[in-house]
Amino acid sequence: MRLIVARCEVRYTGRLTAVLPEALRLLMLKSDGSVMVHADTGGFKPQNWMTPPTVIEEEEGLIVVRKKGAEDRIEIRIAEVLSDVTHDMGEAAALEKEGVERELQELLADAPPEGLRLMRREWPTDIGPVDLMCRDEQDDFVAVEIKRIGTIDAVEQLTRYLERICEEPGLHRCRGVLAAQVIKPQARTLAEARGIECVEVDAAVLRGDRKPDLKLFAA
Secondary structure: OEEEEEEEEEEEEOOOEEEEEEEEEEEEEOOOOOEEEEOOOOOOOOOEEEOOOEEEEEEOOEEEEEEOOOOOEEEEEEEEEEEEEEOOOOOOOOOOOOHHHHHHHHHHHHOOOOOOEEEEEEEOOEOEOEEEEEEOOOOOEEEEEEEEEEOHHHHHHHHHHHHHHOOOOOOOOOEEEEEEEEEOHHHHHHHHHOOOEEEEOOHHHHHOOOOOOOOOOEO
């Protein structure tokens, strides 16, 4: 991972045009091609970013990041470099869920919610992986986040994932599903207001230990 602290101007062109005026910023260039531009304010969210696959080109005073197969482009014009260091982060261990959530993820990967078909487990975003990426009967993308108990925090987490995913070319119509053994009423209300579907799942039914009462997935 390369970390650059520099006084720079950042210009994004693609679906729109945006300019960050010259200021002191942290540039994070990851080995997977991710690039993030951070300020010292605004919390964890970068001011601008691009997720892989990317092409990174560099010359004196200029870093250009291009999205492969798309028109998205970030130009970073550097006026002054205060620090430029590269760290070998080694082999990253994959995030592993434990207990009930891990079992539910494995079971739902084998038997996704009704009307969905699995594309991939642990779909990557720059703020963490969404549990399952599926497609529905209309061939649209559906991101499924799995919890033991569905809370407001779970809805907020899935909302952040969807914001990132919908920035990707071809994924702007991705919708979300929150799957949990129990979903709190407040979480269900917030999810419905944001267009996120809620489904309650029963691990015993998914394992085949008992038959469902009426249907496998209760909305």
